[in-house]
Amino acid sequence: MTRLAGSEGPRPTVSPAAPVVEPAKGGRRHLLSVAELGAEGIAEILEVSDAFVEVGRRSIPKVPSLRGRTVVTLFAEQSTRTRLSFETAAKRLSADVLSFSLDTSSVKKGESLRDTVETVAAMGVDAFVVRHTSAGAPAAVARWVDASVVNAGDGWHEHPTQALLDCYTIRQVLAERAGRPSQGAGVGCFVGLRVAIVGDVRHSRVARSLVLAMGSLGAEVILVAPGSLLPPSLEGWPVTEVSYDLDAVLPHVDVCYLLRLQSERGAGAFLPSVREYSTWYGLTARRAGLLGDGALVMHPGPMNRGVEIADDVAALPQSLVLRQVSNGVAVRMAVLFMLLGQAPVPGTGVSA
């Protein structure tokens, strides 16, 4: 029924860093990469997210769907919004949440990731939400344990739930403007949509997931970055255009998606100076003025104010940064519900 990353279907078409997925243990389903979803899979998650946005508006924003299930958030890298968002999502589905940081665990005593994960899994866990500095770590966890695994960001590889919540936010805003409910709106609104992704594409897993999602939904993607911050190869990326000139691109886009300059991954070493980067690629108030009417400004957070986005731009009404965060909870509820709420057919990895 759903296409959330089972072992079926063709191999992902793109993403050179995508790990080879072995058949999952016990027919569990995972969300490791946007590449595995395809347009149909994305559309289905967005539809279910609509129902959870409605849940979020209630006076008691909680449903009993995942009572008795346990979700572990296993984070080997710092995070505010992703972790809290997943934990809020799991709690609103009535699942039990175990929160787990590798920095404060026995990994510090020398235990391997595999031993740690298997130990936690032995306590009876239904889903792992994994963030790791190494690409492919969530896929490895998926092979080791009999539980569903959600990739919450692995190295430079992917951050699928971020791309999904970005898609959801764009679709929601476009539906609102058209005066329709977003429920049942489908994903037709993405066809021909012009999305500029600006900044540190090289180090950004968000960019990769978003490019793949936009590509499968039929949007046109324009990458805008200094050459040093583009990935070494764009082979397999469904990108329409690459530009070094933000001013020339801004008047013609529907969405301006700013990426964070990832200093912790050494982005600074690829630039003469942060100030120069900000001068050429930061969205200042003047540049925001170049945007067409109704163009959307998005940022996955955390924002480096004054670097990729100016303070006053972040506060503009067309800036969707906080809306992205609140939709994140609903989209992650949808993902957890779809992974855990449906029984696998034994041995197939496919839900009934």
Next chain:
Amino acid sequence: MAERERRLTPPRGGVFVPRVQVLTAQDVQRALTRIAHEIIERNHGLDDVMLVGLQTGGVPLSFRIASVLEEMEGTSVPVGLLDVAFYRDDIGIRPVLPEAATDIPGDLAGQLVVLVDDVLFTGRTVRAALNALGDYGRARAVQLAVMVDRGHRELPIRPDYVGKNMPTRIDEQVDVSLDGVVLGDVVPR
């Protein structure tokens, strides 16, 4: 997804093959008019009465009952829509996905809610609906109106207003719409 819809949903579900027309469109309309009368009679008017149609089969029926009530009493009755997917007790056993929008206008505190569905069968959908309603506030009372009660209850639930009591075999299928009620079978695709 109610048992009835599940039986018809691919890949496992089959195709509905009609056998007997049990009620005509006119019969359905008459039954809805009678149910509307009973709602007014039982509650001494329409103060605080709110209809909640269960997605998807109960929705057209609830709008029809609301329009009959409005014709008779001259007051408009609020209609809410409810999808109970997240409250079902078979989550994790079978695929469950929300099918349509939930839209409950306002708080239910103090309201008299009449749940409306097309077919009452095992009672599990109604159980889920009662739990769901609890999250929207504490209704003064909840009553249940169904077009067809086909028996085979698995929970202690009974309807307050019934269009037609219809004994069935458990493997039969009842199809309800404003165009009538049809009894038939589900055959594999």
